[in-house]
Amino acid sequence: MLNDRFIERSTFNIRHSTLNIPLLPTPVFLVDGSVVQRNCDRMREKARASGVIFRPHVKTHKTTEIGRMQHGGAIGPITVSTLAEAELFAEAGWRDITYAVPIAPEKLERAAALASRIERLNVLIDSREALQAIEQSGHVFDVFLKVDCGYHRAGVDPDHPDSERLARSIAQSPSVHFQGLLTHAGHSYNSRNAEEIRRIAGEECAALSRFRALLGMDELVRSVGSTPTASVVESFSDCDEVRPGNYVFFDAMQVAIGSCAIDDVAVSVLTTVIGSYPDRNSLLIDAGALALSKDPGADGFYGIVCDESLQRLPLNLTTISQEHGKIAGNVAHIPIGTRLRIIPNHSCLAAAMYDRYYVIDRGAVVDEWKPARGW
């Protein structure tokens, strides 16, 4: 359910109040609605001022509530990572969706059914085989060609002659409306500072512009997007559309690489100390791999350990198993029953561990949001 209070307001200062939620059983996933709102407002304003299409990714939060916040309280273009997300948002009124994972041939029927219910479902391909699967499906699809800008996960090499041939085949296919070129600078996550991210942001746009110029198809949308690159640039240029997603929550990883400040992180896992072992300088908490997910940080730890008011503590979350987290440091003053908050390393994965988020405002729970699940 949309919480109007978060839509209307744009500035808050509540991070360091004491959390007043004694009744929540731990572990739980807390979302600070005001921080999400601020993150959403900043990115949307940057896109507006830059004059680009804003098509934020919803994969990090998977909720219609935050989907609206990303567009200032309205429904607008979005990017999704699963057809389950696309269907949830379509059901709730969204009409313009890009499914930004190369589509498997087996998913074309389901995608076509969804596309018929909304204005546009863009799908992603990066091979002649995928184009042929679309042509054999009996449906017409809006298509983006995925281009590799250096991440080397998916996408065609913009400098390889086969890529140009594929683009021209897509443009000529009667089964396709060729909408544009799409890339994702996922390698920006491996950066160590904002300067490095800025360099990758430049390459991200340049790869698409160079390839589009080669094709001579100026009508193609150049769609870029990763939270690191979208966060560090002052404005968007040399592209037509941006698709950041993680920025709504941010996380410890984004803090570490310089995409945001720690106060910009909107999420934390509330946990309880269930073991205290001063003799071996360790604590046990009831948040393990199923509460935090398991991306190690650049420092090798599993999140930032904070007190209940989100003040960082000089402790390290060194090991996580299924339902246990082990914290190292001087723990003599921290008894069993103490509540801590862990800022997760990777909020996209951590959020997906939960069936509901508890939305907090000034230390109190004000709402519960349920994310899409599965595929």
Added chain:
Amino acid sequence: MLNDRFIERSTFNIRHSTLNIPLLPTPVFLVDGSVVQRNCDRMREKARASGVIFRPHVKTHKTTEIGRMQHGGAIGPITVSTLAEAELFAEAGWRDITYAVPIAPEKLERAAALASRIERLNVLIDSREALQAIEQSGHVFDVFLKVDCGYHRAGVDPDHPDSERLARSIAQSPSVHFQGLLTHAGHSYNSRNAEEIRRIAGEECAALSRFRALLGMDELVRSVGSTPTASVVESFSDCDEVRPGNYVFFDAMQVAIGSCAIDDVAVSVLTTVIGSYPDRNSLLIDAGALALSKDPGADGFYGIVCDESLQRLPLNLTTISQEHGKIAGNVAHIPIGTRLRIIPNHSCLAAAMYDRYYVIDRGAVVDEWKPARGW
């Protein structure tokens, strides 16, 4: 729902038939019911022949269907990792449950409510503070004292004088029925061969026996359990109760450390190739961190890559992001649309990513099981 076919049979040979499940949208979690049955039968028989109490852990599968298979089609003592699991099983008729994570003071009320509905809910403590919380709760609990046998995650040091004092306080507390000593040799997961695991198995039991002898309380149950130690020993000795859990599914990690053969692994993630890049020797699959969880294997990869018939392929799953998996190797012969199966590194975490398991028998889906979720 209990599938009687799996309860009745005990031997199967279906692993290398072709999978006949074209309609399942990927990624999905496949459970080979016959392999689970065989794993369950073996461990139960070993416990029976050894004359120990068999209290298998249900945290790996979290389903009542497999909970029954662990006890030969019947309801019996179990171990759980969350109160949500305990409540699901209690609702389905289970009566004797050990909650094997040190209990947070805040969870005592909920645990007491559950305990009042069944015959016994054992809770775990390892400190004077936790004992005091129980004494202040107004309820009487069945309690195990957690003992550290070398894993150093939780539990008291059996050789420290404070531990003996705590045990005597528990024995004298009017709020407690002191049931036994419990340990978990989690460090067995770091072993590299069966011989090393056997040594740890011996230490696991010895720690409890030594401590119980010191206390002179022969009535205390000595409860041990980890899948590596329980799998490699020929019989259980020097203990009274065993609690393995992962053995129902096993996984790539257990294969690597020598707990089982690859044919003993009962689970896999069915996935589709969504990108094929022979020029850069890589494939993209639609199973990422949300489909596989993210425990890296000893080899640094994210699972064992197999074809649809579960024959291992000479390919490595090198990188996973939220919804993408990147496979390296000679992929020239593997087109988009090909189905692969990934044996996950850590089945406890991978299974928890799914709202349902597809149960297969002779390559066909015969049932769907829904695991407990959350806490």
